[in-house]
Amino acid sequence: MSGSGIGSDIGTRRTAVTGIGVIAPNGLHTDTYWKSVKEGASVLDRVTREGCEHLPLRVAGEVRGFDPSALIEETFLVQTDKFTHFALAAADAALQDAGLSSSAADSPYSVGVVTAAGSGGGEFGQRELQKLWGQGSRFVGPYQSIAWFYAASTGQISIRKGFKGPCGVVASDEAGGLDAIAHAAQAVQRGTEVVVVGAAEAPLAPYSGVCQLGYRELSTVEDPARAYRPFTSAACGFVPAEGGAVLVVEDLDRARRRGATVRATVAGHAATFTGASRWDRSRDGLAHAIRGALDEAGCAPEEIDVVFADAMGVPEADRAEALALADALGPYGTKVPVTAPKTGIGRSYCGAPLLDVAAAVLAMEHGQIPPTPGVFDICHDIDLVTSTARPAELRTALVLSRGLMGSNSALVLRGAAPEGR
Amino acid sequence: MTTQVTQVTVEELATLMKKGAGVTVDPRDLASRADAPFAEFGLDSLGLLGIVGELENRHGQALPTDAERCKSPRAFLDLVNGALTTGA
Numbered sequence: 276m277s278g279s280g281i282g283s284d285i286g287t288r289r290t291a292v293t294g295i296g297v298i299a300p301n302g303l304h305t306d307t308y309w310k311s312v313k314e315g316a317s318v319l320d321r322v323t324r325e326g327c328e329h330l331p332l333r334v335a336g337e338v339r340g341f342d343p344s345a346l347i348e349e350t351f352l353v354q355t356d357k358f359t360h361f362a363l364a365a366a367d368a369a370l371q372d373a374g375l376s377s378s379a380a381d382s383p384y385s386v387g388v389v390t391a392a393g394s395g396g397g398e399f400g401q402r403e404l405q406k407l408w409g410q411g412s413r414f415v416g417p418y419q420s421i422a423w424f425y426a427a428s429t430g431q432i433s434i435r436k437g438f439k440g441p442c443g444v445v446a447s448d449e450a451g452g453l454d455a456i457a458h459a460a461q462a463v464q465r466g467t468e469v470v471v472v473g474a475a476e477a478p479l480a481p482y483s484g485v486c487q488l489g490y491r492e493l494s495t496v497e498d499p500a501r502a503y504r505p506f507t508s509a510a511c512g513f514v515p516a517e518g519g520a521v522l523v524v525e526d527l528d529r530a531r532r533r534g535a536t537v538r539a540t541v542a543g544h545a546a547t548f549t550g551a552s553r554w555d556r557s558r559d560g561l562a563h564a565i566r567g568a569l570d571e572a573g574c575a576p577e578e579i580d581v582v583f584a585d586a587m588g589v590p591e592a593d594r595a596e597a598l599a600l601a602d603a604l605g606p607y608g609t610k611v612p613v614t615a616p617k618t619g620i621g622r623s624y625c626g627a628p629l630l631d632v633a634a635a636v637l638a639m640e641h642g643q644i645p646p647t648p649g650v651f652d653i654c655h656d657i658d659l660v661t662s663t664a665r666p667a668e669l670r671t672a673l674v675l676s677r678g679l680m681g682s683n684s685a686l687v688l689r690g691a692a693p694e695g696r
Numbered sequence: 697m698t699t700q701v702t703q704v705t706v707e708e709l710a711t712l713m714k715k716g717a718g719v720t721v722d723p724r725d726l727a728s729r730a731d732a733p734f735a736e737f738g739l740d741s742l743g744l745l746g747i748v749g750e751l752e753n754r755h756g757q758a759l760p761t762d763a764e765r766c767k768s769p770r771a772f773l774d775l776v777n778g779a780l781t782t783g784a
Contacts, residue, residue, distance in 0.1 A: 413753055
């Protein structure tokens with residue numbers, strides 16, 4: 276359990292979100308991502324990556340049309356995997372959105388970087404391991420030592436931008452994407468002015484694909500329209516995806532002083548662990564995380580205007596999530612609007628909750644709850660938003676995430692109050 | 697038995713820097729600033745290590761461990777070509 280007071284108003288700094296950068300299967304820019312999410316479009320499709328054709332993993336959310344060489348210097352490209360390319364591009368977009376693309380702060384030591392990673396650079400690693408076993412150890416390139424490492428994206432963002440503040444990597448399962456934001460908020464609490472925080476993943480390559488085949492929660496359905504349908508009786512697992520998002524978070528007062536647009540504030544977070552694939556237990560773990568996040572945010576259940584669900588797509592896990600909402604929010608748990616835009620794009624592991632956080636901020640800004648693409652006939656007692664976006668005044672959002680290895684996290688975001696803009 | 701000596705040229709080093717580390721450098725610039733640190737050209741220590749490995753594979757012989765610690769193009773080429781000449 277965390278309990279660090281990231282959202283507390285009492286004698287502490289508050290953490291504002293001032294920048295968002297998105298690289299997603301349904302959009303390479305935040306605007307196009309939101310347009311697709313709001314419309315409830317699904318971009319799930321057959322896996323087309325070379326070397327993956329024979330795998331029983333048939334459907335995924337691929338990031339298509341992404342040209343890293345147009346965005347990132349060759350010196351960085353040669354020593355990084357695709358998951359880092361996504362992170363570098365998203366970080367650039369987030370910094371630009373925050374108005375910090377040229378100079379992020381007075382001192383390089385006042386800017387930190389935190390990323391979460393679920394699998395590191397699998398494609399790069401596979402290439403070098405093939406050289407190791409095909410040609411010998413002398414043919415393995417030196418950048419193997421850093422490129423497939425979980426920490427690669429944090430390191431490369433900080434090196435490329437010259438950020439020398441507190442840096443970290445959260446490796447705590449898919450839910451680590453939310454934990455990374457809490458970690459960044461804590462760094463702001465401790466005095467770091469700005470933290471670049473996010474997660475992006477690239478799990479669609481042969482080696483990475485094979486690694487996922489062991490997950491019994493993985494959907495192997497061949498029809499993209501039927502492969503990922505959480506909260507329905509047809510739920511058959513989850514669909515993986517590429518991409519993610521990066522945020523710029525900073526001290527709220529500093530953001531206001533410099534005239535930045537405050538897009539949201541990070542109000543509360545909590546995390547629990549209930550064991551790998553123990554979805555029955557995740558009910559209690561997730562409810563506990565929700566209560567902890569609400570406590571930290573000083574938020575009553577009825578203040579939550581929308582829930583971005585984890586939506587694992589496994590009947591037992593979906594049931595646990597629906598019941599966790601009821602456990603934590605009481606009677607309001609069946610009334611609060613719930614959505615899961617990820618059914619249209621897949622789950623990019625640690626990147627998935629980051630994309631949900633981006634969608635939550637955008638939803639609050641636009642007053643629209645995006646729908647859950649491709650999901651109808653809900654078989655749980657929750658108010659899942661389907662088909663089309665639902666207009667609503669949104670002040671507070673709850674984002675949930677679980678990982679296959681047993682992590683459960685909840686994050687409360689507050690929209691930018693008028694005086695905060 | 698005669699030793700086939702292949703000198704590593706500035707042009708070859710520039711090509712290796714591009715291929716191995718993504719560093720674009722004009723060979724003439726590399727030659728005229730041969731005593732400047734590799735860092736000034738944008739080559740880091742892992743990049744140089746990769747170039748050493750590539751040369752070892754091409755020439756089928758190990759290079760001195762000092763090769764990857766050379767600070768400048770001149771120091772590197774002198775050491776490498778010296779080693780290739782003597783077959784050390």
